Amino acid sequence: MKQKIHNFNSGPAILSEEVFQEASRAVLNFNNSGLSILEIGHRTPAFIDVLQEARQLVKELMNLNDEYEVLFLHGGASTQFFQIPMNLLDRFETAAYTDTGVFAAKAIKEAKLFGNINVVCSSADKNYNYLPKDFIVPDDAKYLHITSNNTIYGTQWKVFPDANIPIVADMSSDILSREIDYNKFDLIYAGAQKNLGCAGVTIVVVKKNILGKVERDIPTMMDYRMHIKENSLLNTAPVFAIYVAYLNLKWLKNTGGVEQKEILNRKKSELIYAEIDRNKMFTGTTEIEDRSMMNACFVAKDEKTEKSFLEYCKEKNIYGIKGHRLAGGFRASMYNALPLESVEYLVRVMQDFESLS
Numbered sequence: 001m002k003q004k005i006h007n008f009n010s011g012p013a014i015l016s017e018e019v020f021q022e023a024s025r026a027v028l029n030f031n032n033s034g035l036s037i038l039e040i041g042h043r044t045p046a047f048i049d050v051l052q053e054a055r056q057l058v059k060e061l062m063n064l065n066d067e068y069e070v071l072f073l074h075g076g077a078s079t080q081f082f083q084i085p086m087n088l089l090d091r092f093e094t095a096a097y098t099d100t101g102v103f104a105a106k107a108i109k110e111a112k113l114f115g116n117i118n119v120v121c122s123s124a125d126k127n128y129n130y131l132p133k134d135f136i137v138p139d140d141a142k143y144l145h146i147t148s149n150n151t152i153y154g155t156q157w158k159v160f161p162d163a164n165i166p167i168v169a170d171m172s173s174d175i176l177s178r179e180i181d182y183n184k185f186d187l188i189y190a191g192a193q194k195n196l197g198c199a200g201v202t203i204v205v206v207k208k209n210i211l212g213k214v215e216r217d218i219p220t221m222m223d224y225r226m227h228i229k230e231n232s233l234l235n236t237a238p239v240f241a242i243y244v245a246y247l248n249l250k251w252l253k254n255t256g257g258v259e260q261k262e263i264l265n266r267k268k269s270e271l272i273y274a275e276i277d278r279n280k281m282f283t284g285t286t287e288i289e290d291r292s293m294m295n296a297c298f299v300a301k302d303e304k305t306e307k308s309f310l311e312y313c314k315e316k317n318i319y320g321i322k323g324h325r326l327a328g329g330f331r332a333s334m335y336n337a338l339p340l341e342s343v344e345y346l347v348r349v350m351q352d353f354e355s356l357s
């Protein structure tokens with residue numbers, strides 16, 4: 001029996017016990033085939049079914065219309081930082097980017113290798129602790145890139161910026177965590193290891209009509225059109241990671257879909273932020289209106305107590321609560337699979353820590 005650990009890690013992150021159980025069964029014997037999921041061919045019909053069902057589940061859970069394709073790729077969200085401009089932006093064209101965190105800044109850096117980048121807003125002036133509000137997205141840019149949830153700093157767009165151009169969104173840390181109109185985006189990407197599955201696969205949802213418009217030659221493995229054509233089987237697919245994503249998507253659907261997860265995620269985040277605001281030991285680090293439902297960032301009011309709170313959490317079987325090195329302090333990541341009970345537990349630990357001090 002596994003020890004009960006409350007896992008607030010930012011990614012790779014918690015998945016439901018059901019998904020762990022089913023994934024481990026498939027490692028031993030996939031679909032009663034007598035073979036492990038780790039040793040089957042990626043073109044085996046049973047795996048092609050998994051791929052097809054996973055694709056279908058993404059479309060269904062996001063309510064996507066038929067103009068979209070769902071791809072399962074390698075290389076993490078970080079590869080998308082350059083694969084996107086490579087496919088969408090010609091050398092002398094301009095794309096608009098929002099600079100709202102380290103991952104956004106990395107996306108900007110990579111995109112500059114392929115075209116002109118117009119950074120339309122930035123919150124770097126305040127260590128990315130808020131989301132810029134008043135900025136203009138130029139109509140002549142090829143696309144607007146945004147990061148829907150800034151994992152390291154704990155900010156999340158509640159209302160997406162207005163744009164008359166295609167919108168590309170890095171949803172790595174809040175994909176399928178809340179009900180939004182996914183059809184408003186032209187390309188959505190996410191590394192699976194936060195809210196979608198385990199590390200090793202990246203999901204890309206793309207509207208077909210934005211592709212094929214650049215002049216440059218694109219290496220086959222980088223060309224979305226080639227992946228669409230080959231159903232994400234251009235080369236050896238990350239079979240196990242796709243299988244785990246499939247199990248997680250199925251779990252998501254069977255436990256009430258995005259609608260129920262949003263209700264739960266809202267509850268969890270309200271609980272933790274109420275405690276951060278009440279507790280004399282801690283203070284939140286982000287603008288209140290921009291607070292993320294996924295990653296709650298906070299610091300110790302007295303820096304000297306930071307280490308002792310981390311030790312106290314460790315003693316209490318709380319894992320992954322240390323903030324990112326660039327943000328400091330603490331971060332409670334509360335993805336779909338994190339139960340309400342874990343947040344209630346963390347809140348009690350924060351209260352106990354306060355009364356002990």
Ligand SMILES: *Cc1c(COP(=O)(O)O)cnc(C)c1O
Pocket residue numbers: 011075076077078079103147149150151152170171172173191192194
């Ligand atoms: C984690 C993260 C990334 C990087 O993902 P990799 O899969 O490690 O490349 C990019 N963007 C956001 C918003 C993230 O949270």
